[in-house]
Amino acid sequence: MKTLIIAEKPSVGKEIARVLGATNKNKSYIEGQDVIVTWALGHLLGLKMPEDYKTEWATWNMESLPLIPEEMQIKPLKNTAAQLKTIKQLSQRKDVNKAVIATDAGREGELVARWILEYVKFKKPVQRLWISSQTDQAIKNGFKQLQPSKKYDDLYDAAVARSEADWLVGLNVTRALTVKYEDSLSAGRVQTPTLAMVRKQEAQIEDFVAETFYTIQLMINGQMATLASGAPERIKDLNEAEKIAKHLTKESVVVKEVKEKIQTHLPPLPYDLTELQREANQRYQFSAKKTLSVMQTLYERHKVVSYPRTDSKYLTIDMKETLKDRLQAVHGFANEEVKNIIKKGSKVTQMAIFNNAKVTDHHGIIPTEERVRIEKMDQDEIRIYRMIVERFIGLFLPAYKVAQTTYLFAAAETTFKLKQEVVLENGWRKLEPVKEKRRFKQGEQIENPIFEVKKELTKSPGRLTESSLLQAMEKHSLGTPATRAEIIEKLISNELMERKATKLSVSPKGKQLLILVNPALVTPELTSEWEKSLEQIATGKLKKEVFLKQIKIETKKLIKEIKTSEQSYKDYSLTTKTCPECGELLKERSSREGKMLVCTKTSCSYRRFKEPKVSNKRCAQCHRKMEIHEGKSGKFFKCKYCNVSEKMDNTKNKKITKHETKRLMQKVNKEAQEEVESPLTLALKAAMEKQGK
Secondary structure, eight states, X not given: OEEEEEESSHHHHHHHHHHHTOOEEOSSEEEOSSEEEEEOSSOSEEEOOHHHHOGGGXXXXXXXXXXXXXXXXXXXXXXXXXXXXXHHHHHTOTTEEEEEEESOSSHHHHHHHHHHHHHTTOOSOEEEOOOSOOSHHHHHHHHHTOEEGGGGHHHHHHHHHHHHHHIIIIIHHHHHHHHHHTSOOOOOTTHHHHHHHHHHHHHHHHHOOOOEEEEEEEEETTEEEEEEESSOSSBSOHHHHHHHHHHHTTSOEEEEEEXXXXXXXXXXXXXXXXXXXXXXXXXHOOOHHHHHHHHHHHHHTSOOBOOSSOOOXXXXXXXXXXXXXXXXXXXXXXXXXXXXHHHTXXXXXXXXXXXXXXXXXXXXXXXXXXXXXXGGSOHHHHHHHHHHHHHHHHTTSOOEEEEXXXXXXXETTEEEEEEEEEEEEOTTOOOOOOOOOOOOOTTOBOSSOEEEEEEEEOOOOOOOBHHHHHHHHHHTTOSOTTTHHHHHHHHHHTTSEEEETTEEEEOHHHHHHXXXXXXXXXXXXXXXXXXXXXXXXXTTSSOHHHHHHHHHHHHHHHHHHHHHOOOOOOOTTEEEEEOTTTOOEEEEEEETTEEEEEESSTTOOOEEESSOEEEEEEOTTTOOEEEEEEETTEEEEEOTTTOOEEEOOTTTTOOOOHHHHHHHHHHHHHXXXXXXXXXXXXXXXXXXXXXXX
């Protein structure tokens, strides 16, 4: 008998098959003596859409809202239906007597597999593979420690609750806003309060008024002491500041107090995903999505890091024995440092790292035992991997120790403060040596003190970056480490938020959305409570049905608010240009290829680029690159400098479609059966072979 193993992605499925010795490869699965390894392609199923429940729900109107099905159901996704069909056929084989869920070990991974097993009506025993890395050893150990799937029922309930809650709130509110204000307005229980946090920071910048003020500083041997007491820290009037400084120059300056203390900083804990995304954004300007994508590659393809979608920074106690092997694996990045650590017994200095109670689904991100092959990595993968390695190696290094001295200088009743730091031990920190500065003794009188008046300007708050937004989302429990990057990207793709370099801002459309929706969706408190409820469901402390009942009540309340709202809305994407086909106004929309102009009439499909594409075709007169335009007769080249037009050969380099290939091959095969092949047959065969190459 055979075990059906369901992985989340083909790459992971193929690795599991290789480790388990399955070699009989098929398009959608790999079979071995005792196992059949297949895979999802992300989600194969999703919740049914409104029109799947009732035909009248297909029409977007206010009368049908809110849409609340009696029982929510799932349906296959069109693009992956063939893979789902294969899994169903495999599950019904008589030689299959059980299944193993090998999707990502987390809430969403559980949902991917459970929905598949539910859809194919799998009634045989099911077990769960739960691993935190994709190395051969981790996979082998995981299959030796398979758990009954029932152990993860609460996690599955939490995943279903999350999915259904997002459907109820997001779909209903988005449809209500879109219908009422006749524009595509997307809202959701996580994305809207996230957008609101960016807007709150913007409002502070808009309300900010710069003010000039003056400070008095004491310069001693090139070191600057700041005002501590006896005079205003910020003085608005220049004359008053100069008067105070002039008065102080007449006073003798004495070292009133000397305080010394030694600060010990232990190595930082390993990264969780959110901190890694934040730091990669600060160091390399990577978006949260890019960092997650690179991490997935390091985890799945290179197998050199542990599971990335974690919210923990800790390790379990039983992992202590694996750390030496992990050190050996990172030799290529810090050879001498690792050698010294191993010589000293590979002892961890940051013992707080081992805490079973703070490891939930997965431990902190650390290197695996797999030896790194730097030559197979690209620059971005090396950057992220180096960050993880440096943090990991730091766990074995001594603490960073610094002696901090604070001086108080007295000039009559006015005191100034000066801080000095001397590094006693670099430890895990890599710092350049700093030249030691002049030290002072208590009671010492300072010679030649200089009092300076410095003009300063209050600084405006800065715009949020992805790093600071991720930190705020984490603080308010908005989303999970696995979903925060997706939420940010969704806000940008829906034209509610804009990203320029690393800075984030809210679009005019986004600003209006925050006014139009119920305040409960704008503040993070409600969503934070929902996330806590989902965590309670995952740990068996709350029933899914209780949570969803409350969500339905909230949904009705939100829709009622939109229906009765008297707020006005201005569509900033509306242009003055008219559609050449129906005469309606055109809207500006963003796409992957650039800005588009689309018709506002829903029944009209007219769309074109806002700005014509520039081709490599050169103008015959001025030799500059020509633009590509489209007219009634098809596409043509046009020079915007001298207005020369040239017809484009729309058939040149046109790729043959699969349908055309099939039709031509049938014709070739039919004629090939004739005793003598005609010139047409030979030509078609040659064309097919060339196309195949």
